[in-house]
Amino acid sequence: MSLSAVQRIFLQAVASNGAFKVAESKDILKDICGRVDSAYTDETYGETVEAINAKIREFNQELKTIMYPPEKANFLVFINLTTDAMNKVQFDKPKQELDFFRDLLMAIIKSEEKYIGILDATNLVSTNKGKALTKSRAQAIIEEWIEEKYFFEKDYQITLGPRAITEFSNYFQSEFADEVNSCPLCKQVSFWGLTCTECKEEFHRDCITTYLKKKTDCPFCHAAWNTPVNQ
């Protein structure tokens, strides 16, 4: 009935960090197994994630694997699906911080490249009506969100992190249908995908790579596929 000690420790590790690269997750799991004297085989990782998901899905949570292009790696992400009303009951998040989070998400989504400068990000607090957050608090909280994998920073630019992309996928598709792209193959939200040179439709790299194993045309307009799929 219950998950094993290894499984629970692993779940806590991923949940408290938000996300880990898959390679790192495997190392963590192997380390946990070593410390509690449990065997680690090639199957352990897959079995562990599956066993955990079987139990946590009923609470609208999941360990999901996604390809995250900004870091060119697969990530294991712990997500709390946002449709749950209980998710709003958190006793430490002031409304201004939640508003700022949403404003930051929106600013990134509406930008062309899906990156905004860190200074522009902290300046967003001035747009808040009423009691605004201080700039230093804004900076500190952005750093917290980066630690939690909601955002990702590179060269003083901020974009969506693996956790925001996975957790808010449905929200983006419904609220920002004009600004975000959905991969025509899997229907999920896609950022930094590969584009067809003819019809300009954007696909997930993984989705189009799988498709092109059997075909050579664009799944959408059926013109010849010209965009290279390798890094």
Add this chain to the structure above:
Amino acid sequence: MSSDEDVEMANAEKASDIKNIVKIFLNNCANQMPVKRQHIVQYALNGKSKSFNAAFDVAKQILSQTYGICIYEVSDSKTKQYITVSEFVGFRKEHAKHRRPQMVILMIILSYIYMKGSSITESSLFVFLRSINIDVEADDENSYFGTNLKKMITDTFVKKLYLKKRKEDDSLNKDPSNLYSWGFRAEIEFPKKDVLTEACKLIQKDPRLFVYQYNQAYNIVDEEMSSSQS
């Protein structure tokens, strides 16, 4: 026929109550904030106070068996409230790297309070920290601990029940100082034996020289009512 439907509806409602309680705890375990019984009744049970006990017991089991999370009832509180603590405290360190600075300063403060007896004034705490080059009142951001170290200590740690803050009992003094002692969460998460051992290693003294602390750590003489698992 209708009584079967009633039973089915009652079971569905109980399942939903349990799920809501589990979720409230899950969503508040990262922030380490205590969860009040009245909030559980209000948000998870829609005000149905009678449903609390049955649903709560099952929720506790699920939190332990699936998530490895333990629920403790806070012992010295006016309103009934609960905190979550991981059952696997030994693995805490590597998996919450961004909490490391917080844990470091907390360990320093808790050790200092413990070795000094049981409670210290706010000013003596700040003087101590300054003596080890941690200036709590400095305006500029501390490079390791980040902004607002003073707020972290005097407010955040108290809210999370790592520290307990109360006014000095001094009717003659118009402006009594704040006294800090170990909070309920600290008592659970930091075994006194370990704190004593580590502190004594640092100052290179035998733990048994600190009779009061040693007795506290090894539960000798005063069998205090230790924080009970609810």
